[in-house]
Amino acid sequence: MVPLSHYLILSALLFAIGMFGALTRRNAVGVLMALELMFNAINVSFVAFSRYLPQQMLQGQIFAIFVITVAAAEAAVGLAIILGLYRNFKTINVDEINLMKW
Amino acid sequence: MTVTQAVFYLMAAFTVGASLLVVLARNIVHCAIALVFAFFGVAALFILLDAEFLAATQVLLYVGGITILLLFAIMLTSRISARGGKIMNEQVGISAVVALALFGLMAYANLKGFPALVPPMLAASDNTASLGRLLLTTYVLPFEVVSLLLLAAMVGAIVLARRDQGKD
Numbered sequence: 292m293v294p295l296s297h298y299l300i301l302s303a304l305l306f307a308i309g310m311f312g313a314l315t316r317r318n319a320v321g322v323l324m325a326l327e328l329m330f331n332a333i334n335v336s337f338v339a340f341s342r343y344l345p346q347q348m349l350q351g352q353i354f355a356i357f358v359i360t361v362a363a364a365e366a367a368v369g370l371a372i373i374l375g376l377y378r379n380f381k382t383i384n385v386d387e388i389n390l391m392k393w
Numbered sequence: 394m395t396v397t398q399a400v401f402y403l404m405a406a407f408t409v410g411a412s413l414l415v416v417l418a419r420n421i422v423h424c425a426i427a428l429v430f431a432f433f434g435v436a437a438l439f440i441l442l443d444a445e446f447l448a449a450t451q452v453l454l455y456v457g458g459i460t461i462l463l464l465f466a467i468m469l470t471s472r473i474s475a476r477g478g479k480i481m482n483e484q485v486g487i488s489a490v491v492a493l494a495l496f497g498l499m500a501y502a503n504l505k506g507f508p509a510l511v512p513p514m515l516a517a518s519d520n521t522a523s524l525g526r527l528l529l530t531t532y533v534l535p536f537e538v539v540s541l542l543l544l545a546a547m548v549g550a551i552v553l554a555r556r557d558q559g560k561d
Contacts, residue, residue: 293398293441297401297405298438299499300499300500301409303503304500305409305412306496307493307499308413308415308492309412309416310491310495314488314491314492315481315484315485316416317481317482318480320470321480323466325415327428327459328412328415328416331431331432331435334435334439335438338442345513352444352446353524353528355447356450357535359454360539361542364545364547366459367546368546368549370462371550371551371553371554372553373470374470374553375554385482
């Protein structure tokens with residue numbers, strides 16, 4: 292069997308990639324995609340723990356279901372916000388939307 | 394190397410490659426397509442971890458739902474023909490350092506903290522049935538709360554996305 296730490300390292304790698312994307316992307320939709328990658332990384336580690344810890348009690352999978360639900364809600368609201376941004380600024384590059392920056 | 398290990402490393406490499414493409418590709422539509430492949434890779438990992446229900450949910454919700462939503466947002470906002478221009482802001486260097494440092498720290502902690510744990514034998518029970526039982530008994534309150542959250546997000550998204558009355 293694959294050891295647990297390999298799953299966790301894969302999860303950490305996916306999370307780091309997603310974080311890099313969320314920090315560097317200019318396009319707001321790209322930032323959302325990177326966020327979804329991070330959600331997926333977290334889900335991998337939840338499910339891996341749920342499989343590998345001594346009592347098989349499925350808590351990890353239940354948590355992963357809640358994470359997926361919140362991710363769906365986040366995507367819907369995020370895309371509505373992006374549409375509103377585009378309507379008001381005619382751009383969705385996050386570094387050009389600096390109205391409230393001091 | 395057993396078949397399980399081979400499949401795991403294959404799918405892990407596939408997922409990491411697809412997610413690198415998501416982050417680095419220049420064309421935002423290519424990113425969305427790569428994201429589909431990354432989601433499929435994660436679904437395959439869920440199947441390897443005996444979470445069939447989650448794998449199905451992953452394919453239905455992420456591949457079928459969220460990616461389509463993202464593609465809609467791309468089509469509605471960016472001019473696909475107007476390519477060129479940079480895709481990343483000026484903090485690429487420091488972000489790469491931070492992400493690598495975070496990955497290094499977590500990988501180090503994993504290798505130190507988790508000895509090769511042997512997964513327990515699965516009791517012969519249906520994954521989907523046990524999940525459903527848990528959701529409607531022990532976790533019924535979080536389940537209802539998250540349903541309410543979904544409803545609120547739906548209403549919020551509609552209110553945010555519609556045009557103001559009277560304008561155009």
